[in-house]
Amino acid sequence: MEHDLWLASKVEESGKLFYFVRSKIDNDMQNDRRAHPRTHNAASKIAEIRQNLEKHLTTFRRKEIYLIDNYDTQAYDFGALARKMIEDSCGIKQDVLALSLACLSREVIEAKRKSLKRMIPLHAYFAAAFTQVVNLSLTSQNPNDYISHEIEYYGKEFGVDTSSLTKVAMVCDLGDDKKETVEELMSSHNKSMSNYLRQSIFHMINYIPLVGSISMFIRYSKHLKKCLDDTAERAIEVHCVLTENLAKKHVS
Known part of the structure; x- marks a missing residue:
C-alpha cells in the first residue's frame, strides 16, 4: 500500500533495519485453490506473490521479503524472519531477542538453544x-x-x-x-x-x-x-x- 511504501522509505532514510512482511499467505493459498482446483500449485503461487512484491519495491536498497502464515508458523518464511531478526542484532541483544521470542518455529528454538x-x-x-x-x-x-x-x-x-x-x-x-x-x-x-x-x-x-x-x-x-x-x-x-x-x- 502507499502508506507502507512511505513508511519504509522513511525508515530507510533513517538508516534503520527493516523487513517487508506479507502475512495471511494461507488465505492466498485457499483462494487460489478454490479458484483453480485443478491447476493450483502452491510453489508457483508463492513465486507469483513474491515477484509482485519485488516489482513494487525496486526503489529500495533493502528488499528482504518474508511471506508468513499467522497460524502455521512452521510454514513459509516465519522461521526465516525470526532467524534474520536475531542475526541482525548484535552482542547481548541477540540473546535477549532469542530468549524473548515465543517458540513458534524451529529457527526460534535453535536460536534459544544456541543462546542458552x-x-x-x-x-x-x-x-x-x-x-x-x-x-x-x-x-x-x-x-x-x-x-x-x-x-x-x-x-x-x-x-x-x-x-x-x-x-x-x-x-x-x-x-x-x-x-x-x-x-x-x-x-x-x-x-x-x-x-x-x-x-x-x-x-x-x-x-x-x-x-x-x-x-x-x-x-x-x-x-x-x-x-x-x-x-x-x-x-x-x-x-x-x-x-x-x-x-x-x-x-x-
Missing part, C-alpha cells in the same frame, strides 16, 4: 564450586537444586513446562488425541530429565577436591548440554503438534 548453550560453562562452574563447598560441610544446601532449577528454566524458555503447555493447549483447543500425544512426549521427556539429575547426584560425592572440581565442571557441563538438547528437541516435537492443530482448525 553459551551460558552452560558459567552454570557448570558455579555448580562445581558449590559442590566443593557442600562436600567441605560448609553448607547444608544441595548443589543439585541449582542444576534442577536450570533444567526447569530450559523447560520454561522452550514453552514445554506444565504451565506453558496448559495455556497453549487451551488456545490451540487440542483434541483428546493431540493432548494424549503431547502428554506422552512430555512424560518421556520428564523421565529423561530425572535420569540426568540422578546421574548428576551420583557423581557429586567422593571426589578429590582439586581434580574433583574440574571433573564436576565437565560432568555438570555434559549433563546440562544433554538436558538442553533434549528439551529443545522435545520442544520442536511438541510445538509441531500444537501449530499443526491450530492450522487445521483455522482451515476448517
